[in-house]
Amino acid sequence: MSSPRQIGLAVTRIEGRDKVTGRARYTADTVVDGLAYATVVQSEIAHGIVTVESLRESAERAAAAPGALHVVTPLNCPVLHRLPDDVTFDLPMERRPPLSDLTVQHVGQHMAVVVADSPENATHAASLFDLRYEVQPAVLGIDEVLGATPAPDEKDGQIRYGSYLPDHFVKLDEEKLQDHRGPRDEPTGAVRTDVSYTTPLNAHYPIELSATIAQWDGDLLTVHDSTRWITGERAALAAYLGIPEPHVRVIAPLVGGAFGSKSFLWMHVVLCAVAAREIGRPVKLVLTRNQMFSSTGHRPRTRQQIRLVADDDGALSSIEHHTVTETSTVAHFCEPAGLSSRILYRTPRLVVSHRTARINAPTPCFMRGPGEAPGLFALESAMDELAVDLGMDPLELRIRNHADADQASGKPWSGKHLLDCYDVGARRFGWEKRPLEPRSLSDNGIQLGWGMATATYPGRRMPASCSVTTAADGSVRFASATHEIGTGVRTAMCQVAADATGLSLSSVTFDSGDSLFPDAPYSGASQTTATVGSAVHAAATRWVDRLRAVLTADESTPFHGAGDIRIVDGEVVSASHRMAVAEVIANGGKRYLDELSFTVSVDGGQQRDSVSQSFGAHFCEVEVDEEIGRATVTRWVAVMDCGRVLNPALARNQVMGGITFGVGMALLEQVPYDTRTSQLIGEYYVPTHADRPDFDITFVDEPDFGLDPIGARGIGEIGACGVAAAVANAIFHATGRRIRDLPITLEQLMIHDVASQGS
Structure with a gap:
């Protein structure tokens, strides 16, 4: 029994x-006696120096406002310490403490914290700030960095300019961002695909705003925060504040969405703790929706070049994937778009590179499917283009180049069932009925298209x-x-x-x-x-x-x-x-x-003899109304190989959420801003229930005991990986238009003369 x-x-x-x-109670719902309320004042320029006079005058006006209790600026902020180098050199943790100098490094940089007896009074007092700047030239894009001699670093390297070649992704030394295997020179081949793809700046946009409550009891600090790295935040807060780590307690019972935006300590949390210590009572700070665009990370823009070489039968002989992306001048982060290309398809030659440009913009960070989501958009779109050039079914091309082992390490997979995902997904979708030629399917003047893509994400522990x-x-x-x-x-x-x-x-x-x-x-x-x-x-x-x-x-x-x-x-x-x-x-x-x-x-379950990786296959149907430039994702089949499924309801919901996330990435999401000033303009659109396709989600459900004793691998990220490519590939099948820049907008879809615009 x-x-x-x-x-x-x-x-x-x-x-x-x-x-x-x-x-359910989230951070902002936490009841603490004697609360004061804080708001942050943000910069309105991308680069320069704020004048001492305007800071002093603004702080005096704010301090005299009704209900104001305290104002913290760079002129009176207690000394905050720099984080250890082993934290900031490969994590998106800012090297420069907040309010530690008068320089402005991006629009939305925190310039002051205003504390009052109510949220309304704090907001009003902050509105009295009128900062003046000595404006300096701002570097706002990749090309401006790559085409210029970088300025010298400042503050002993806390502020850095120029570009660099990162070695690995965060603390994962084995996930190389510069990788070259096989022959030095690219081989000759029957079919060659050489294309460029771009992805825009994306925002996390969680339902729950970032909120913090800081309370001191003598030299003990308690912080209620909407964070998904309690222990990391405790360590970083202690380092910034110069207090022992055991003196900090971080509480976060529920987090209302994050998608990466709450994975690290952001500057408003430190400033909330400073303000609470300064006034000797608890302080609550809730960022506004607009402030989150510049204060809690984002997915940076990428420009990716993919070169594939294959023989007449579709066997790959070379994959090159080169990425240029961006980070801020005060922190490191590289969107690792090329990681999937290192392992997904069998090839004797592989070249992957990443270059990161430092620009005057807020610090980027993880966003759902970091690296894989934008990287698979490029790789899986390029595979689709290669299949068209070969006159081959896109699914067949992937099957022919299936990798039976991890090419990066040479080790076998601890469990891989991608071929099963392809087989089950194709049958459930009815892929065998898909005609090769684009523009072959229509319904009452609406073009129909079927696309697919591979999904993958590491199994980590x-x-x-x-x-x-x-x-x-x-x-x-x-x-x-x-x-x-x-x-x-x-x-x-x-x-x-x-x-x-x-x-x-x-x-x-x-x-x-x-x-x-x-x-x-x-x-x-x-x-x-x-x-x-x-x-x-x-x-x-x-x-x-x-x-x-x-x-x-x-x-x-x-x-x-x-x-x-x-x-x-x-x-x-x-x-x-x-x-x-x-x-x-x-x-x-x-x-x-x-x-x-x-x-x-x-321990972390060191895998010495095998490598854990999750895989999956996405199949989707789109409808494109070329009269109004509208693309609608109507049907989605996904089959995932994520090890043992602990709870099928939770797992299915995770994948559905990831696919919806990817549909937004493909068709809607980009942060609108003025390219000259970096000021936010317009609105940020995300998918709603009206954009939800009919889902058919299944799992292979084979345990992977090579990673852990329960046989499970994570599911949160993989649902979003490959989705944007599947949508773009389906749109090509529907319209004959190859779209390589996200998001896919109505202007791109309202071209009637297909022959005139090429592929």
């Missing part, structure tokens, strides 16, 4: 009812810890300093814990969102399930081992000396006895509770 399995069931998310009834606390009633609480960002992590972790302990789902809980819990990494890069799930599984397994040990050693129990004790559906079972776990623990008293409460840490 064994316990009913929880993994694999579509368990309703634990916090779901609270969310739909309005009882990092070290994590989990605590276990057993209560007298037999319930067991697991806890880790991870985050509930709306993906159902608490639910999935309870399923893991219930299966590993043999307890019922109602007997286990999982707590997150507090830095007092054992450490966990940021919730991003599709690693939380594998990372925290491994810690929960290890803790649950140890709990069972300890319970067995105390029972067999306890002469007062009927299980003394038994060698076959199991935990089945909340009961302790041996060959001759059965007793509820709650009863056993109650009888054992404090000694049992102490033995069954502990903390477990696990």
